[in-house]
Amino acid sequence: MNNLEYLFAANVFVWGGIFYYLFRIKKYQQSLQNDLDLIKEAIKKGLQK
Amino acid sequence: MSDETKESGPLLIWFTAVAFLIGMAAIFIYAPTEQMEGAVQRIMYFHIPAAWLAFFSFFIVFISSILFLWKKEREWDIYALASAEIGVIFCSLVLITGPLWARPIWGAWWVWDARLTSTLILWLIYVSYLMLRYQTDVGSMRARFAAVLGIVGFLDIPFIHFSVLWWRTFHPPPKMISPEGLGAGMDPSMVTTLMLSLGAFTLLYFVFMGQRIKVEKMRDEVERLKKDYLYTN
Numbered sequence: 001m002n003n004l005e006y007l008f009a010a011n012v013f014v015w016g017g018i019f020y021y022l023f024r025i026k027k028y029q030q031s032l033q034n035d036l037d038l039i040k041e042a043i044k045k046g047l048q049k
Numbered sequence: 050m051s052d053e054t055k056e057s058g059p060l061l062i063w064f065t066a067v068a069f070l071i072g073m074a075a076i077f078i079y080a081p082t083e084q085m086e087g088a089v090q091r092i093m094y095f096h097i098p099a100a101w102l103a104f105f106s107f108f109i110v111f112i113s114s115i116l117f118l119w120k121k122e123r124e125w126d127i128y129a130l131a132s133a134e135i136g137v138i139f140c141s142l143v144l145i146t147g148p149l150w151a152r153p154i155w156g157a158w159w160v161w162d163a164r165l166t167s168t169l170i171l172w173l174i175y176v177s178y179l180m181l182r183y184q185t186d187v188g189s190m191r192a193r194f195a196a197v198l199g200i201v202g203f204l205d206i207p208f209i210h211f212s213v214l215w216w217r218t219f220h221p222p223p224k225m226i227s228p229e230g231l232g233a234g235m236d237p238s239m240v241t242t243l244m245l246s247l248g249a250f251t252l253l254y255f256v257f258m259g260q261r262i263k264v265e266k267m268r269d270e271v272e273r274l275k276k277d278y279l280y281t282n
Contacts, residue, residue, distance in 0.1 A: 002087045002088045003087060003088065003089040003153040004088050004089075006089050006092065006149045006150065006153055007088050007091055007092055009149050010092045010096075010145075010146045010149045010150070011095070013142065013145045014099070014146065017138055017141065017142050017145075018253065021135075021138050021257065022257075025257075025260045025261060025264055026260075028264055029260070029263070029267065032264065032267040032268055032271055033267070035271045036267065036270065036271055036274070039271065039275060039278070040274070042278075043274065046278065
Protein backbone atom coordinates (compact mmCIF):
# COMPACT_ATOMS: atom_id res chain seq x y z
CA MET A 1 0.00 0.00 0.00
CA ASN A 2 1.74 3.13 -1.18
CA ASN A 3 -0.81 5.66 -2.44
CA LEU A 4 1.93 7.92 -3.74
CA GLU A 5 -0.59 10.14 -5.52
CA TYR A 6 -1.92 11.34 -2.15
CA LEU A 7 1.60 12.11 -0.93
CA PHE A 8 2.28 13.96 -4.17
CA ALA A 9 -0.96 15.95 -3.88
CA ALA A 10 -0.14 16.88 -0.26
CA ASN A 11 3.27 18.16 -1.37
CA VAL A 12 1.73 20.19 -4.19
CA PHE A 13 -0.72 21.85 -1.78
CA VAL A 14 1.87 22.53 0.94
CA TRP A 15 4.49 24.03 -1.38
CA GLY A 16 1.84 25.73 -3.48
CA GLY A 17 0.39 27.35 -0.36
CA ILE A 18 3.78 28.49 0.92
CA PHE A 19 4.89 30.00 -2.40
CA TYR A 20 1.48 31.51 -3.11
CA TYR A 21 1.58 33.36 0.22
CA LEU A 22 5.17 34.54 -0.31
CA PHE A 23 4.27 35.71 -3.83
CA ARG A 24 1.20 37.56 -2.52
CA ILE A 25 3.21 39.36 0.17
CA LYS A 26 5.88 40.36 -2.37
CA LYS A 27 3.24 41.62 -4.83
CA TYR A 28 1.51 43.67 -2.13
CA GLN A 29 4.87 45.03 -0.99
CA GLN A 30 5.70 46.07 -4.56
CA SER A 31 2.38 47.85 -5.02
CA LEU A 32 2.85 49.69 -1.71
CA GLN A 33 6.38 50.69 -2.71
CA ASN A 34 5.00 52.14 -5.96
CA ASP A 35 2.36 54.09 -4.00
CA LEU A 36 5.03 55.33 -1.61
CA ASP A 37 7.25 56.50 -4.45
CA LEU A 38 4.35 58.30 -6.15
CA ILE A 39 3.30 60.03 -2.94
CA LYS A 40 6.85 61.11 -2.16
CA GLU A 41 7.18 62.46 -5.70
CA ALA A 42 3.89 64.35 -5.35
CA ILE A 43 4.98 65.80 -2.01
CA LYS A 44 8.33 66.87 -3.48
CA LYS A 45 6.60 68.59 -6.39
CA GLY A 46 4.15 70.24 -4.01
CA LEU A 47 6.97 71.57 -1.84
CA GLN A 48 8.83 72.94 -4.86
CA LYS A 49 5.81 75.04 -5.97
CA MET B 50 13.89 49.46 10.11
CA SER B 51 17.23 49.01 11.86
CA ASP B 52 20.33 47.77 10.02
CA GLU B 53 20.33 44.74 12.31
CA THR B 54 16.83 43.72 11.13
CA LYS B 55 17.76 44.33 7.48
CA GLU B 56 20.75 42.03 7.84
CA SER B 57 18.96 39.32 9.80
CA GLY B 58 16.10 39.03 7.22
CA PRO B 59 18.00 37.39 4.32
CA LEU B 60 20.04 35.33 6.79
CA LEU B 61 16.85 33.92 8.30
CA ILE B 62 15.48 33.16 4.81
CA TRP B 63 18.65 31.24 3.88
CA PHE B 64 18.65 29.45 7.21
CA THR B 65 15.00 28.43 6.64
CA ALA B 66 15.74 27.21 3.11
CA VAL B 67 18.60 25.03 4.40
CA ALA B 68 16.39 23.74 7.23
CA PHE B 69 13.73 22.76 4.66
CA LEU B 70 16.29 21.00 2.46
CA ILE B 71 17.46 18.96 5.45
CA GLY B 72 13.84 18.36 6.47
CA MET B 73 12.83 17.16 2.99
CA ALA B 74 15.85 14.83 2.82
CA ALA B 75 14.83 13.40 6.18
CA ILE B 76 11.18 12.99 5.13
CA PHE B 77 11.85 11.30 1.79
CA ILE B 78 15.17 9.51 2.38
CA TYR B 79 16.00 9.11 6.07
CA ALA B 80 12.59 8.28 7.60
CA PRO B 81 11.50 4.66 7.18
CA THR B 82 8.27 3.79 5.38
CA GLU B 83 5.55 2.97 7.88
CA GLN B 84 4.61 -0.71 7.58
CA MET B 85 0.82 -0.40 7.86
CA GLU B 86 0.15 2.91 6.08
CA GLY B 87 2.95 2.95 3.51
CA ALA B 88 4.29 6.11 1.86
CA VAL B 89 1.14 8.10 2.59
CA GLN B 90 2.17 8.24 6.27
CA ARG B 91 4.86 10.75 5.22
CA ILE B 92 2.06 13.32 4.87
CA MET B 93 2.19 13.48 8.67
CA TYR B 94 5.57 15.25 8.46
CA PHE B 95 3.72 18.16 6.83
CA HIS B 96 0.37 17.81 8.59
CA ILE B 97 1.68 17.89 12.18
CA PRO B 98 4.06 20.88 11.69
CA ALA B 99 1.29 22.76 9.84
CA ALA B 100 -1.05 22.10 12.80
CA TRP B 101 1.63 23.19 15.28
CA LEU B 102 2.20 26.41 13.32
CA ALA B 103 -1.52 27.13 13.05
CA PHE B 104 -1.88 26.77 16.83
CA PHE B 105 1.27 28.79 17.50
CA SER B 106 0.11 31.56 15.13
CA PHE B 107 -3.27 31.78 16.82
CA PHE B 108 -1.56 31.85 20.21
CA ILE B 109 0.39 34.91 19.01
CA VAL B 110 -2.92 36.43 17.82
CA PHE B 111 -4.35 35.74 21.29
CA ILE B 112 -1.43 37.39 23.13
CA SER B 113 -1.14 40.31 20.69
CA SER B 114 -4.88 40.96 20.79
CA ILE B 115 -4.86 41.11 24.60
CA LEU B 116 -1.91 43.52 24.50
CA PHE B 117 -3.61 45.61 21.79
CA LEU B 118 -6.79 45.95 23.84
CA TRP B 119 -4.76 46.78 26.93
CA LYS B 120 -2.11 49.13 25.53
CA LYS B 121 -3.96 50.40 22.41
CA GLU B 122 -0.70 50.32 20.44
CA ARG B 123 -0.91 49.70 16.69
CA GLU B 124 2.24 47.52 16.89
CA TRP B 125 0.30 44.73 18.66
CA ASP B 126 -2.53 45.03 16.18
CA ILE B 127 -0.03 44.49 13.33
CA TYR B 128 1.41 41.38 15.03
CA ALA B 129 -2.10 39.97 15.54
CA LEU B 130 -3.11 40.55 11.91
CA ALA B 131 0.14 39.11 10.50
CA SER B 132 -0.04 36.04 12.72
CA ALA B 133 -3.74 35.44 11.98
CA GLU B 134 -3.04 35.45 8.24
CA ILE B 135 -0.21 32.94 8.64
CA GLY B 136 -2.36 30.85 10.99
CA VAL B 137 -5.17 30.66 8.42
CA ILE B 138 -2.71 29.58 5.70
CA PHE B 139 -1.38 26.75 7.87
CA CYS B 140 -4.79 25.77 9.23
CA SER B 141 -5.94 25.49 5.60
CA LEU B 142 -2.97 23.19 4.92
CA VAL B 143 -3.98 21.08 7.93
CA LEU B 144 -7.52 20.78 6.54
CA ILE B 145 -6.16 19.79 3.12
CA THR B 146 -3.37 17.38 4.10
CA GLY B 147 -5.55 15.64 6.72
CA PRO B 148 -8.17 14.42 4.20
CA LEU B 149 -5.40 13.47 1.75
CA TRP B 150 -4.05 11.12 4.42
CA ALA B 151 -7.51 10.00 5.57
CA ARG B 152 -8.84 8.97 2.14
CA PRO B 153 -6.52 5.94 1.68
CA ILE B 154 -6.33 5.12 5.42
CA TRP B 155 -9.95 5.57 6.57
CA GLY B 156 -11.58 5.24 3.15
CA ALA B 157 -13.22 8.65 3.59
CA TRP B 158 -12.05 12.20 2.96
CA TRP B 159 -13.83 13.59 5.99
CA VAL B 160 -15.67 12.41 9.09
CA TRP B 161 -17.54 14.71 11.45
CA ASP B 162 -15.63 13.71 14.57
CA ALA B 163 -14.70 16.09 17.39
CA ARG B 164 -11.11 16.80 16.28
CA LEU B 165 -11.91 17.48 12.63
CA THR B 166 -15.05 19.49 13.32
CA SER B 167 -13.41 21.67 15.99
CA THR B 168 -10.45 22.34 13.64
CA LEU B 169 -12.87 23.39 10.89
CA ILE B 170 -14.58 25.71 13.39
CA LEU B 171 -11.18 27.20 14.32
CA TRP B 172 -10.46 27.87 10.63
CA LEU B 173 -13.88 29.49 10.17
CA ILE B 174 -13.35 31.72 13.23
CA TYR B 175 -10.03 33.06 11.95
CA VAL B 176 -11.29 33.43 8.36
CA SER B 177 -14.07 35.61 9.86
CA TYR B 178 -11.38 37.47 11.81
CA LEU B 179 -9.51 38.24 8.59
CA MET B 180 -12.70 39.23 6.76
CA LEU B 181 -13.41 41.67 9.58
CA ARG B 182 -9.83 42.93 9.50
CA TYR B 183 -9.74 43.57 5.77
CA GLN B 184 -12.68 45.95 6.18
CA THR B 185 -11.09 47.68 9.15
CA ASP B 186 -9.60 51.14 9.06
CA VAL B 187 -6.56 51.56 11.28
CA GLY B 188 -7.54 52.47 14.83
CA SER B 189 -11.25 51.95 14.25
CA MET B 190 -13.74 50.16 16.44
CA ARG B 191 -13.67 47.12 14.16
CA ALA B 192 -9.99 46.51 15.02
CA ARG B 193 -11.10 46.09 18.62
CA PHE B 194 -13.92 43.76 17.63
CA ALA B 195 -11.42 41.70 15.65
CA ALA B 196 -9.11 41.58 18.69
CA VAL B 197 -11.97 40.19 20.80
CA LEU B 198 -12.65 37.58 18.10
CA GLY B 199 -8.94 36.73 18.05
CA ILE B 200 -9.01 36.09 21.79
CA VAL B 201 -12.27 34.12 21.83
CA GLY B 202 -11.19 32.02 18.81
CA PHE B 203 -8.11 30.80 20.63
CA LEU B 204 -10.30 29.13 23.27
CA ASP B 205 -11.11 26.48 20.64
CA ILE B 206 -7.48 25.24 20.62
CA PRO B 207 -7.40 23.42 24.00
CA PHE B 208 -10.72 21.87 22.96
CA ILE B 209 -9.12 20.62 19.70
CA HIS B 210 -6.10 19.22 21.55
CA PHE B 211 -8.08 17.34 24.18
CA SER B 212 -10.95 16.27 21.89
CA VAL B 213 -9.15 13.02 20.96
CA LEU B 214 -8.77 12.17 24.67
CA TRP B 215 -12.27 13.20 25.79
CA TRP B 216 -14.21 11.48 23.02
CA ARG B 217 -13.81 8.41 20.85
CA THR B 218 -12.67 9.87 17.56
CA PHE B 219 -11.40 8.62 14.22
CA HIS B 220 -8.41 10.95 14.54
CA PRO B 221 -5.35 9.24 16.03
CA PRO B 222 -4.34 10.37 19.56
CA PRO B 223 -1.27 12.64 19.92
CA LYS B 224 1.90 10.74 19.07
CA MET B 225 4.52 13.33 19.94
CA ILE B 226 3.06 14.58 23.24
CA SER B 227 1.60 11.52 24.94
CA PRO B 228 1.32 10.44 28.60
CA GLU B 229 4.01 7.79 27.90
CA GLY B 230 6.54 10.47 27.01
CA LEU B 231 7.75 12.59 24.12
CA GLY B 232 7.55 10.58 20.89
CA ALA B 233 6.92 7.31 22.76
CA GLY B 234 5.90 4.46 20.48
CA MET B 235 7.48 6.08 17.44
CA ASP B 236 10.63 4.99 15.67
CA PRO B 237 13.51 7.33 16.77
CA SER B 238 14.25 8.22 13.13
CA MET B 239 10.61 9.23 12.68
CA VAL B 240 10.82 11.44 15.78
CA THR B 241 14.01 13.06 14.44
CA THR B 242 12.37 13.67 11.04
CA LEU B 243 9.30 15.17 12.65
CA MET B 244 11.48 17.44 14.83
CA LEU B 245 13.44 18.61 11.77
CA SER B 246 10.23 19.34 9.91
CA LEU B 247 8.80 21.17 12.95
CA GLY B 248 11.98 23.27 13.15
CA ALA B 249 11.88 24.20 9.46
CA PHE B 250 8.20 25.15 9.61
CA THR B 251 8.77 27.23 12.75
CA LEU B 252 11.55 29.16 10.99
CA LEU B 253 9.18 29.72 8.08
CA TYR B 254 6.69 31.29 10.48
CA PHE B 255 9.28 33.89 11.48
CA VAL B 256 10.15 34.56 7.83
CA PHE B 257 6.47 35.12 7.03
CA MET B 258 5.99 37.27 10.13
CA GLY B 259 8.98 39.47 9.28
CA GLN B 260 7.77 40.03 5.72
CA ARG B 261 4.13 40.59 6.65
CA ILE B 262 4.95 43.04 9.45
CA LYS B 263 7.19 44.98 7.06
CA VAL B 264 4.36 45.23 4.51
CA GLU B 265 1.81 46.35 7.11
CA LYS B 266 4.18 49.07 8.33
CA MET B 267 4.61 50.23 4.74
CA ARG B 268 0.83 50.41 4.41
CA ASP B 269 0.68 52.56 7.55
CA GLU B 270 3.35 54.84 6.08
CA VAL B 271 1.39 55.23 2.83
CA GLU B 272 -1.79 56.03 4.78
CA ARG B 273 0.04 58.53 6.99
CA LEU B 274 1.63 60.35 4.05
CA LYS B 275 -1.70 60.47 2.19
CA LYS B 276 -3.43 61.91 5.24
CA ASP B 277 -0.72 64.41 6.18
CA TYR B 278 0.25 65.75 2.77
CA LEU B 279 -2.21 64.83 0.05
CA TYR B 280 -5.65 65.04 1.63
CA THR B 281 -4.83 68.21 3.59
CA ASN B 282 -3.50 70.13 0.51
